[in-house]
């Protein structure tokens with residue numbers, strides 16, 4: 432046995448001694464035995480990975496595979512995280528009786544992690560309020576403001592694979608944490624000694640309770656109230672993708688006067704194993720197949736979907752040759768023009784990896800425009816926000832009540848817009864064409880590479896930094912920026928941005944929620960003689976060439 436292996440085994444045994452979860456304990460005991468017996472290389476690598484650092488706050492809180500060890504999601508990590516957060520809150524003005532609202536999705540152990548969190552809050556003298564059942568993330572964000580809480584926690588891994596879970600952390604403003612709060616909370620988590628030093632009390636101890644359905648109804652009525660008067664004739668197919676959006680979306684649409692959507696039966700109820708999809712992420716190819724098939728069979732007008740925690744919204748619409756998924760940037764432009772047409776005043780915002788079109792729409796209507804880093808935590812908190820969106824299917828159409836993305840309210844307003852268009856014999860693609868004719872066709876695409884070894888992502892970034900591309904898809908790279916130095920007033924972040932000829936731009940960055948390298952591309956093609964189809968074809972050709980060149984420059988194989 433090498434000294435390194437000895438240290439690893441000691442750490443694992445120390446961890447085992449305080450793990451309150453039978454299942455993760457059994458799993459780690461087994462792994463420790465395999466390492467101690469014959470140091471089987473696979474077992475050693477697995478154990479080392481579990482103890483390689485601790486889960487850190489990323490784009491949207493903590494996120495990782497379920498399992499034992501500090502580098503996984505489990506009860507020990509959650510209890511420590513809750514205790515660190517409680518200590519941060521106490522140091523920043525929270526007093527006895529300050530409330531913390533806790534929500535959870537329907538993933539494996541989400542309810543257990545929520546319960547642990549509530550007990551830690553009680554133990555710290557704060558008052559936990561638990562949402563009554565697995566519910567959408569935006570409902571949690573709503574509850575923070577509505578109930579005047581000092582913080583909120585949502586136990587969810589959103590759209591990640593079934594074996595993952597996660598922990599989204601919000602402060603009293605209803606937005607997810609950003610620096611320096613995240614590092615200050617992380618420091619307090621790191622400072623926690625043994626788990627036995629963390630006081631835990633039953634949730635009633637400090638007046639905490641499980642909330643009733645009234646908070647759910649209050650949220651759903653608020654969302655339904657966003658729709659104006661107008662046409663409601665629209666045949667909607669909907670899927671919550673085995674997540675928690677289902678009943679909320681149906682209730683909101685009906686309250687707003689729509690006929691109940693047809694819901695994809697096999698994906699209607701929450702299921703932690705997401706049995707009908709490879710990845711429960713509407714961005715992934717195939718995730719919407721069942722919904723689109725149902726829409727085809729029933730000749731529906733639109734397909735809408737939420738990701739499993741219902742903070743994202745995806746849509747597909749019928750076109751001449753079948754069904755077309757709308758990109759997040761397209762839905763963002765549609766919702767923005769819908770709100771601008773209604774006279775919504777304020778700041779229109781998106782992330783730097785999203786389309787530049789929003790800036791043009793806002794400017795044309797005399798409204799302010801702001802760009803942030805990736806992550807809705809940056810958008811939701813902007814003062815004076817009128818509307819915010821990001822290409823990753825996230826939209827905030829009601830910043831007054833929900834300072835985060837909300838797949839339920841976005842879905843309602845998109846259906847409202849589609850019904851208005853249908854009433855005059857048009858579809859959402861026609862509205863997109865109108866926008867393209869006025870502002871130029873802004874076409875976006877993404878190369879997303881899933882890796883098993885995070886080293887591959889670092890290697891691609893290193894290669895790009897060492898040998899920057901000089902042209903992509905035949906467009907010269909006119910300017911390159913390394914985002915790690917913090918450009919244009921943005922906080923530093925790992926990423927590279929290239930400005931190309933003809934207004935094209937490319938950004939590459941590692942995902943902060945999944946083991947993926949993401950490259951976001953945009954080209955802007957003027958529309959001549961109202962011929963949007965020609966501009967679209969030209970843009971598609973350039974984007975395809977840019978993708979291929981980018982993959983070669985980064986040394987990656989996109990799937």
Ligand SMILES: O=P([O-])(O)O[C@H]1O[C@H](COP(=O)(O)O)[C@@H](O)[C@H](O)[C@H]1O
Pocket residue numbers: 490491588589590738742743805806807808821823825941942943944945949
């Ligand atoms: O998981 P969700 O639905 O909350 O979505 C989260 O992850 C997305 C992808 O982030 P990344 O590119 O770093 O993986 C972000 O755009 C989003 O703001 C964040 O809330």
Ligand SMILES: [Mg+2]
Pocket residue numbers: 589590738739740741742743
């Ligand atoms: Mg989500």
